[in-house]
Amino acid sequence: MKAVIWCRHDGDNVIGIGPNIPWHIKSDFKRFHRVTAQHSIIVGQNTYETFPNRTLPDRKIYVLSFDKAYEVADRKNHRLITNVHYFAQLPDSEEVYISGGAGIYRLFLSDIDLAPDYIIDCCYLGEMNTDLVGERIDVTPCVEFMNNHYTTYEKSLIEDNVLVTLRLKKNTAHHLKTTIDLWRRIADNS
């Protein structure tokens, strides 16, 4: 099972300014960690470099880079991938969360064959930190792709100014149990 997970800013779909995410919502970070822990994530090299010590404990990290000589920080748990088609042959039993940044979201949300079963669409409704210096990075084409190719699960929630909806890829045989279990982990902030 594959899913995108992101937190985008309402209206302009910004996900980053330079290397930074321009808000700090503890419950959103907790949600990301809760959903992805013990599973696998896919990140682009730029996002990987923003992780403290280039790691996140308790999960496997696939790092996408065109640079075949790029060295990951932890050879046991991190794996360099230079060809996105590698992910097509992963077993469906492996839960894989596509976790940014914009280059990687655009890669997976522009081609219907690469597009994952689910999108965990977190939308921050508050003010961004505009003191940050750097390019504003947005995922507007991905949101348009999502609106065309995904339906919205019946439940949603708002927590700390973040609206969370689960999107299901159209014309896909979703297992109800998987969907319910995923939503439970998204919503359970205990």
Ligand SMILES: NC(=O)c1ccc[n+]([C@@H]2O[C@H](COP(=O)([O-])OP(=O)(O)OC[C@H]3O[C@@H](n4cnc5c(N)ncnc54)[C@H](OP(=O)(O)O)[C@@H]3O)[C@@H](O)[C@H]2O)c1
């Ligand atoms: N709000 C959120 O949910 C969220 C989540 C994650 C990240 N972010 C933000 O997103 C921003 C970073 O996004 P970004 O677009 O600059 O970088 P990125 O998507 O993290 O990484 C881009 C890199 O991925 C590699 N890549 C891209 N396509 C590839 C392909 N087809 N095959 C192999 N490698 C490929 C390339 O690495 P090489 O250059 O090494 O070849 C490319 O430079 C930051 O601001 C970060 O804070 C936000």
